[in-house]
Amino acid sequence: MTELPVGAFKLLLSLITGVVAAVWAIHDLVLIARLRGAERRDPLVRDQRFGYAMGIVIGVIGIVGTLRFNGVL
Amino acid sequence: MAATAMMTGAPTAHRPRTVSRMNPANAVTASRFLTLPLLWWAIVHGHHQYATLFILVCGLLDKLDGLVARIFDCRSAFGELFDAITDGICYGVGLILVAAYGWAPVVPVVFVLGLGALNTGLRFVYIRRAGRAINYKSYAMERIVAYTGYLIGFATAGMQVAYFYWAFVPTMLVVVLHDAKRMLIDPVPATVPATVPAAGDPARAYS
Numbered sequence: 001m002t003e004l005p006v007g008a009f010k011l012l013l014s015l016i017t018g019v020v021a022a023v024w025a026i027h028d029l030v031l032i033a034r035l036r037g038a039e040r041r042d043p044l045v046r047d048q049r050f051g052y053a054m055g056i057v058i059g060v061i062g063i064v065g066t067l068r069f070n071g072v073l
Numbered sequence: 074m075a076a077t078a079m080m081t082g083a084p085t086a087h088r089p090r091t092v093s094r095m096n097p098a099n100a101v102t103a104s105r106f107l108t109l110p111l112l113w114w115a116i117v118h119g120h121h122q123y124a125t126l127f128i129l130v131c132g133l134l135d136k137l138d139g140l141v142a143r144i145f146d147c148r149s150a151f152g153e154l155f156d157a158i159t160d161g162i163c164y165g166v167g168l169i170l171v172a173a174y175g176w177a178p179v180v181p182v183v184f185v186l187g188l189g190a191l192n193t194g195l196r197f198v199y200i201r202r203a204g205r206a207i208n209y210k211s212y213a214m215e216r217i218v219a220y221t222g223y224l225i226g227f228a229t230a231g232m233q234v235a236y237f238y239w240a241f242v243p244t245m246l247v248v249v250l251h252d253a254k255r256m257l258i259d260p261v262p263a264t265v266p267a268t269v270p271a272a273g274d275p276a277r278a279y280s
Contacts (some may be wrong), residue, residue, distance in 0.1 A: 003122045013230050016129075017223065043259060051212020054248055059218050061240045065233045 010069070018066030025059025028052040092149040098142035099152055101157050105134045109166055116174050116229070120239035131163055132222040153208040161193060164221045171228035185221065188249045199256040209256055213248040220244070232235040 004012065032052040038045045067073040108131040115124035138156060142148045165186060172182040192214065199209045220241060227237045 009122055009230070012150075013125075013232050016226075017232070029164050043255075045208070047255065050251055051214075051216060054244065055214040055216045057244060058216050061237070061244070062223070065227075065237050067238075068236060069233050 014066050014070060017062055017069075021059045021062025021066065024058050028055030028059065031042065032056070075177035092147050092152070094149075094151055095151075095227070096142075096147035096152070097145050098138045098147050099155055101134055101138040101141050102152070102156050105159055105163050106129050108134070109163060111129045112167060112225075112229075113170055116170050116176065121229055121231060125226050128167055128222065128225045128229060132219075132226075135160065135222070147260050150208065157196070157208060160218050160221075161189060164218070164225065165189060167225040168221070171225055176231075177224075177234055181242050184242045185224070185238075185245060188245050189221075192249050192252060195253055199261070202256075203261045207261075209252065211248070211252050211255070214252055217245050217248050 003009075029052075030047060035045060035049050035052070040046070064073060076219075108127045112124055112127040112131070115127055117239070135156070142152060168182050168186060171177040172179050185251075196209055200207055224237060224241060226232075228234055
């Protein structure tokens with residue numbers, strides 16, 4: 001069974017993690033920005049706001065992890 | 074008949090659409106279980122790349138079932154619950170496997186599994202409070218579940234394992250505490266809310 005060379009596998013992992021994490025963080029940032037005018041007392045809006053904030057946190061964790069994986073941090 | 078009712082102004086009877094449990098979306102969800110023995114085989118034989126591939130397929134199928142449900146218009150409350158249960162089993166077994174074979178640190182895995190079990194228990198309490206089969210919709214937990222899939226991939230690929238696992242524990246703890254408050258204290262909605270996640274939400278699970 002053929003496996004990828006280590007360098008290619010590392011690059012693939014970096015893309016799958018880093019790019020997805022960055023897109024995810026930006027996407028949730030946009031979504032949370034869109035909620036600025038929404039009713040703050042609405043439980044659904046509060047839940048969405050919290051969820052998107054956690055999405056941004058997870059995205060940042062993914063970006064930092066990818067940078068560490070590649071020896072940047 | 075409906076047209077007549079509209080013309081006459083008479084109220085029309087709205088019957089909820091019945092969706093069979095044997096539908097394409099649930100079939101895709103169930104197919105995720107097939108990746109578990111393959112994952113186990115890859116871990117036992119030390120095939121890191123294959124193990125990563127199988128958990129990636131499991132994660133992609135999780136996204137695909139939502140797409141299939143929308144295409145075939147077969148969303149249901151059962152499908153939501155089945156998807157959540159499948160997430161719990163697949164990712165729970167995956168985490169146990171990587172920890173058992175020394176590919177991931179045991180302590181954070183125990184924390185994650187414990188918090189996951191707590192969250193599942195709270196969902197049953199929420200169902201009892203609501204008095205009907207209802208899946209608690211949590212935007213934050215959807216993201217945590219997606220991260221859990223990645224966690225197994227980090228372990229199989231040997232990618233910054235300690236960093237990702239230890240960063241996950243406080244993140245999940247905050248989300249579980251938030252959801253516990255929502256499920257135990259906040260009032261249960263009188264009717265099932267129409268889940269209208271933002272279009273293109275990358276972490277949106279089958280709902």
